[in-house]
Amino acid sequence: SYELTQPPSVSVSPGQTASITCSGDKLGDKYACWYQQKPGQSPVLVIYQDTKRPSGIPERFSGSNSGNIASLTISGAQATDEAAYYCQAWDFSTVIFGGGTRLTVL
Amino acid sequence: EVRLVESGGGLVQPGGSLRLSCAVSGFTFSGYEMNWVRQAPGKGLEWVSHISSSGSLIYYADSVKGRFTISRDNAENSLYLQMNSLRAEDTAIYYCAREKRSYGLDVWGQGTTVTVSS
Numbered sequence: 001s002y003e004l005t006q007p008p009s010v011s012v013s014p015g016q017t018a019s020i021t022c023s024g025d026k027l028g029d030k031y032a033c034w035y036q037q038k039p040g041q042s043p044v045l046v047i048y049q050d051t052k053r054p055s056g057i058p059e060r061f062s063g064s065n066s067g068n069i070a071s072l073t074i075s076g077a078q079a080t081d082e083a084a085y086y087c088q089a090w091d092f093s094t095v096i097f098g099g100g101t102r103l104t105v106l
Numbered sequence: 107e108v109r110l111v112e113s114g115g116g117l118v119q120p121g122g123s124l125r126l127s128c129a130v131s132g133f134t135f136s137g138y139e140m141n142w143v144r145q146a147p148g149k150g151l152e153w154v155s156h157i158s159s160s161g162s163l164i165y166y167a168d169s170v171k172g173r174f175t176i177s178r179d180n181a182e183n184s185l186y187l188q189m190n191s192l193r194a195e196d197t198a199i200y201y202c203a204r205e206k207r208s209y210g211l212d213v214w215g216q217g218t219t220v221t222v223s224s
Contacts, residue, residue: 001168031208033210033211035151035210035211037151042201042214042215042216042217043143043151043201043203043211043214044214045210045211045212047210048208048209048210048212049208049209049210054210054212084150086150086151088151088210088211090207090208093156093163093165094153094156094165094167095141095143095153095156095205095211096153097143097150097151097152097153098150099150100150100151
């Protein structure tokens with residue numbers, strides 16, 4: 001079965017750039033999405049189709065996907081960005097999530 | 107306003123059954139695929155099941171195949187998950203989520219909690 005691998009945690013200083021990776025076999029041949037989940041809240045879609053931001057998502061969130069790696073970049077990280085982030089792709093018609101990355105802003 | 111509201115969660119004994127519902131409003135339900143996604147306490151997101159907009163195509167995670175059944179009623183704007191033979195490892199928050207293929211799961215409900223314990 002298809003798997004997506006994320007680092008368990010990433011730390012960033014306020015105002016700096018955070019990058020979260022997601023690896024999977026030929027992931028670049030698939031569309032990748034990213035979700036933000038804050039404690040006690042439902043997930044929120046922040047990136048779809050590798051690079052696109054839904055309405056209302058700040059411009060500091062960006063994405064890329066090539067080869068075996070998809071990345072979520074948060075430029076100028078803020079305290080409010082502290083959350084868990086999950087990558088997601090499709091394997092045929094099933095939804096695959098990565099294990100999640102806890103982003104700490106300190 | 108686009109809304110998904112789950113209900114039906116609760117405490118159930120191992121081997122028991124529950125039926126979750128997801129009531130939707132604010133968009134044309136019949137035009138979207140839908141999913142159930144769960145999250146065990148302190149764990150990550152786990153996809154459970156997918157149903158196409160018409161209900162004709164259905165997929166399940168291996169962990170629930172043969173025990174769970176997804177369905178929808180487009181006339182009633184509702185999504186369902188019938189869960190049988192429940193196990194302790196099914197304990198989780200269950201979310202319904204709207205999907206438009208390649209556009210991601212763009213709308214999520216608030217979740218309903220299922221606890222399987224004796």
